[in-house]
Amino acid sequence: MTEIHLQVTASDDRLDRYLAQQLTQLSRSRLQQLIEQGCVQINDSVCTAKKTEVKTGDRIRIEIPAVQPLELKPEAIPLDILYEDDSLLIINKPAGLVVHPAPGHADGTLVNALLAHCPNLPGIGGVQRPGIVHRLDKDTTGAIAIAKTDLAQQHLQAQLKAKTARREYLGIIYGAPRSPNGTVDLPIGRHPTDRKKMAIVPVEKGGRAAITLWQVKERLGNYTLVHFQLETGRTHQIRVHSAHIGHPIVGDPIYGSGRSVGVNLSGQALHAWRLTLQHPVTGEAIEVTAAPPAEFNTLLEVLRRRIVASR
Structure with missing residues (x-):
């Protein structure tokens, strides 16, 4: 890790702009990323808001994590393919599979599997x-959708930004919401003290707009099967929003209650159920439904049986 120390001599600019002017070897987007990740301190306090105004006399410390070069290798990991053509691939991702390599997960990821399945994918x-x-x-x-061409990549990203692509989830939550449906419209950002977590963070402190629509599908005593739809795609969005309204996702190791439900779960009971998008070449509407994993269905059946037994 590299540390950079700066003393502000004359400035009333926002933090990211000031750093970009002082540290020309780093791109502004990289600096914004470091700010969001809690790697920047002003006067010994972590600052995660890129728009924070720096003042003359402020002491700034930037921690730049060591870059770990990752050599991506194709790996013959089985894929549950839901749709595929020359431009697009949609798979049903299992629990435990990391999407892309990162420190601590250099291999065995979805990307490694994709490189074996799609030889022309690199780049x-x-x-x-x-x-x-x-x-x-x-x-x-x-x-989860994967672009197989640059055109498809750009087109799909534009759909997500314009909110024309629809991502629907099924989740099992603790508790029984009083309303049959609702909307959580609260910004999400990096947790102010725990970099591994996200939290509800005001926009002025670095949070980004996040909107989750939810609807009760089945009431299961003190548990509920909920249909979620994302208007935005922030990290841990559904998990953070659900926990914030008092109904964390069952099995969530970070935002959940830690209570046992009597079923062995690989992780949180959250499943990306349906993906609707426009084909990047033909313009055709594509709707793909992914079957929930066995343990998700097992949990539902256990909860249903408990309801019957309690009557």
Whole structure:
């Protein structure tokens, strides 16, 4: 890790702009990323808001994590393919599969599997994340789209930004919401003290707009099967929003309650159930539904049986 120390001599500019002017060897987007990750301190306090105004006399410390070069190798990992053509691939991701390599997960990822399945993928959308348009958490299962060409990559990213692509999830939550449906419209950002977590963070402190629509599909006593739809795609969005309204996802090791439900779960009971998008070449509407994993269905059946037994 490299540390950079700066003393502000004359400035009333926002933090990211000031750093970009002082540290020309780093791109502004990289500096914004470091700010969001909690790697920048002003006067010994972590600052995760890129728009923070720096003042004359401020002491700034930037911690730049050591770059770990990743050599991407094709790996013959089985893929549950839901749709595929020359431009697009959609798979049903299992729990435990990391989407792209990162420190601690240099191999055995979805990207490694994709390189074996699609030999022409390298270089599409970036060296470390070839073809990846959106992501799912390690232990979230379900439908994820991969671009097989640069055109498809750009087109799919534009759909996600314009909110014309629809991502629907099924989740089992603790508790029984009073309303049959609702919307959580709260910004999400890096947790102010725990870099591994996300949290509800005001926009003025670095949070980014996040909107989750939810609807009750089945009430299961003190548990509920919920249909979620994302308007935005922030890291851990559904998990953070669900926990914030008092109904964390069952089995969530970070934001959940830690209570046992009597079923062995690989992770949180959250599944990317349906993905609807426009084909990047033909313009055709494509709707793909991913079957929930066996343990998700087992949990549902256990909860249903408990309801019957309690009557």
